[in-house]
Amino acid sequence: MPANLPIEYYKLEEEYSATKSKQGKIKILEKMLSVIPQHKASQKVRGEIRRKISILKKELQLEARKKRGARKRGIKKEGAAQVCLIGLPNSGKSYILNKLCNKDIPSTELPFETNKPEVGMLDIDGVQIQLIELPSIYPGFYEKRGEERNLILTCDLLCFLINSEKDLDFIKSEIGTEKQFVIANSKDLDSLKKKIWEKLNLIKVYTKEPGKKPEKRPVALKCGSTIEDVGKEIHKDFVKRFKFAKVYRKHAKVKERRVGLNFVLEDGDIVEFHIK
Numbered sequence: 136m137p138a139n140l141p142i143e144y145y146k147l148e149e150e151y152s153a154t155k156s157k158q159g160k161i162k163i164l165e166k167m168l169s170v171i172p173q174h175k176a177s178q179k180v181r182g183e184i185r186r187k188i189s190i191l192k193k194e195l196q197l198e199a200r201k202k203r204g205a206r207k208r209g210i211k212k213e214g215a216a217q218v219c220l221i222g223l224p225n226s227g228k229s230y231i232l233n234k235l236c237n238k239d240i241p242s243t244e245l246p247f248e249t250n251k252p253e254v255g256m257l258d259i260d261g262v263q264i265q266l267i268e269l270p271s272i273y274p275g276f277y278e279k280r281g282e283e284r285n286l287i288l289t290c291d292l293l294c295f296l297i298n299s300e301k302d303l304d305f306i307k308s309e310i311g312t313e314k315q316f317v318i319a320n321s322k323d324l325d326s327l328k329k330k331i332w333e334k335l336n337l338i339k340v341y342t343k344e345p346g347k348k349p350e351k352r353p354v355a356l357k358c359g360s361t362i363e364d365v366g367k368e369i370h371k372d373f374v375k376r377f378k379f380a381k382v383y384r385k386h387a388k389v390k391e392r393r394v395g396l397n398f399v400l401e402d403g404d405i406v407e408f409h410i411k
């Protein structure tokens with residue numbers, strides 16, 4: 136039985152062949168459905184079009200899922216903060232990552248030896264900081280390397296490893312200075328750790344249960360955090376069930392005090408929660 140299709144249909148068929156994007160093709164197929172008369176003779180054609188639409192939609196879904204997966208495969212933030220090591224070739228980035236994070240990344244005289252971001256965990260007095268070596272900077276680095284640019288933009292702190300003012304000027308001109316940064320040379324690892332800690336503006340708080348010793352591992356929080364902020368870190372119910380907290384502060388005049396949710400904590404405080 137001839138389907139007896141209108142002239143618009145054939146125009147749309149031409150448009151369909153010329154269109155590359157899947158979204159575009161779906162739109163045209165949907166238009167086709169709307170111009171085809173609804174009678175028995177055109178049933179087969181309509182069925183064919185619906186099948187094509189469904190296949191294209193499935194393919195689009197699959198592509199979107201793949202894209203989301205690719206984004207997830209990037210480096211995930213872990214620990215209390217994320218710090219990126221940045222420098223010229225042979226400035227000692229891998230050397231530092233190996234020493235501070237107990238890693239075994241190739242670190243020889245060869246320039247540009249590290250060609251993708253390398254990740255380690257740095258322990259500062261029990262607080263875990265994610266340290267990332269970025270491949271060495273070269274002219275055009277920031278424009279060309281998307282993953283690295285993303286890390287530079289989203290990390291908490293940049294650490295520039297330099298041997299001279301000239302190195303520093305070059306790095307600044309390549310990646311900009313909008314983010315906060317520390318400057319270091321690779322020789323003095325302890326002072327580097329200290330600088331990173333100071334610039335991150337974090338405090339360590341030790342929680343304890345009544346009648347027990349404080350936890351060994353501190354909770355790291357932003358400077359100015361309150362009892363409520365610690366509570367939220369531990370468990371969402373803590374704040375709801377909160378009665379009061381006791382804060383123990385070694386070097387203060389008042390070494391022990393009973394406080395409420397708004398009490399502002401200091402580095403080294405021990406917090407004992409009393410809940411309902």
Ligand SMILES: Nc1nc2c(ncn2[C@@H]2O[C@H](COP(=O)(O)OP(=O)(O)OP(=O)(O)O)[C@@H](O)[C@H]2O)c(=O)[nH]1
Nearest residue numbers: 224225226227228229230242243247248249271321
């Ligand atoms: N002893 C010592 N050796 C260092 C120090 N910094 C760098 N080196 C050496 O200098 C060389 C280059 O250092 P790397 O750490 O590989 O340099 P990089 O910044 O990672 O540079 P890329 O190769 O571009 O990744 C290696 O042989 C290191 O062992 C340092 O502070 N002390």
Ligand SMILES: [Mg+2]
Nearest residue numbers: 228229248249
């Ligand atoms: Mg390296």
